[in-house]
Amino acid sequence: EAGVAQSPRYKIIEKRQSVAFWCNPISGHATLYWYQQILGQGPKLLIQFQNNGVVDDSQLPKDRFSAERLKGVDSTLKIQPAKLEDSAVYLCASSPVLAGAYNEQFFGPGTRLTVL
Amino acid sequence: AQSVTQLDSQVPVFEEAPVELRCNYSSSVSVYLFWYVQYPNQGLQLLLKYLSGSTLVKGINGFEAEFNKSQTSFHLRKPSVHISDTAEYFCAVSDRGTYKYIFGTGTRLKVLA
Numbered sequence A: 001e002a003g004v005a006q007s008p009r010y011k012i013i014e015k016r017q018s019v020a021f022w023c024n025p026i027s028g029h030a031t032l033y034w035y036q037q038i039l040g041q042g043p044k045l046l047i048q049f050q051n052n053g054v055v056d057d058s059q060l061p062k063d064r065f066s067a068e069r070l071k072g073v074d075s076t077l078k079i080q081p082a083k084l085e086d087s088a089v090y091l092c093a094s095s096p097v098l099a100g101a102y103n104e105q106f107f108g109p110g111t112r113l114t115v116l
Numbered sequence B: 001a002q003s004v005t006q007l008d009s010q011v012p013v014f015e016e017a018p019v020e021l022r023c024n025y026s027s028s029v030s031v032y033l034f035w036y037v038q039y040p041n042q043g044l045q046l047l048l049k050y051l052s053g054s055t056l057v058k059g060i061n062g063f064e065a066e067f068n069k070s071q072t073s074f075h076l077r078k079p080s081v082h083i084s085d086t087a088e089y090f091c092a093v094s095d096r097g098t099y100k101y102i103f104g105t106g107t108r109l110k111v112l113a
Helices: none
Strands: A005-007 A010-013 A019-024 A031-037 A044-050 A053-056 A065-068 A075-079 A088-095 A111-115 B003-005 B010-014 B019-021 B024-026 B031-038 B044-050 B056-058 B064-068 B073-078 B087-095 B101-103 B107-112
Touching (some): A005 A088, A019 A088, A019 A111, A031 A075, A044 A065, A044 A075, B003 B101, B010 B019, B019 B107, B031 B073, B044 B064, B044 B073
Parallel strands (some): A010 A111
Antiparallel strands (some): A005 A019, A019 A075, A031 A088, A044 A053, B003 B024, B019 B073, B031 B044, B056 B064, B087 B107
């Protein structure tokens, strides 16, 4: 079974530029998550999708971050414009069936973003 | 608000020695508890989870954890570590009411030869 795919693996941009990350979850997984992991910290949930609908985006900085999950499969997370404090690893995860507190989340390898 | 505390940011231990990684959470409601491991340049992988039932949970790679409701703890243990266990370990809590996952700040386990 293929795992969660993310691209690119690494990205370096200058502040005020825009950037996009792509995630393809495990086939059949209804729930998709985007996390931000700043160096030395645990992952912080940015947004959670159930199929193509948003379940939770309370911690997404909506003035600069946006995400979509068209057709309920793969997803794109965008930052525009980027700030220095956006430097982090962006993790995508998916889980099967419906969103649930007990569901294991399967993580992709992440995209490491450096903003100069 | 729910929070997870991993007091030890780094734990060095010699190979074949036992190890305990500590995790405490704050919650007045029922929770589900998880331990994830992150190897360098990889995503997180589930080690074990507590949903209900027996308070001693066994996971992959010889790890186990014990749920202690009175102390709101979920410490991770392994009786004998290997070099390959060197990684970052994250404790996570999921609130049964809101389904939100909260991760701790992680503990970097370094196994020394």
